[in-house]
Amino acid sequence: MKNDKWESFPVVNGRVGEGVRFERIRRITGYLVGTVERFNDAKRAEVRDRVKHARVA
Numbered sequence: 046m047k048n049d050k051w052e053s054f055p056v057v058n059g060r061v062g063e064g065v066r067f068e069r070i071r072r073i074t075g076y077l078v079g080t081v082e083r084f085n086d087a088k089r090a091e092v093r094d095r096v097k098h099a100r101v102a
Contacts, residue, residue, distance in 0.1 A: 057063035068079045
């Protein structure tokens, strides 16, 4: 049986999806956004001042 779910994705050098461009989507202040260019000054300040949580091993 052939697996049809991958047929719409490009295969390059045996890798599915290789070369597919995507935009980073982040959840910022309750909104799903790619960039903050449309945010007003208050929202941009909120993004700038937020605490970044990172796990360092």
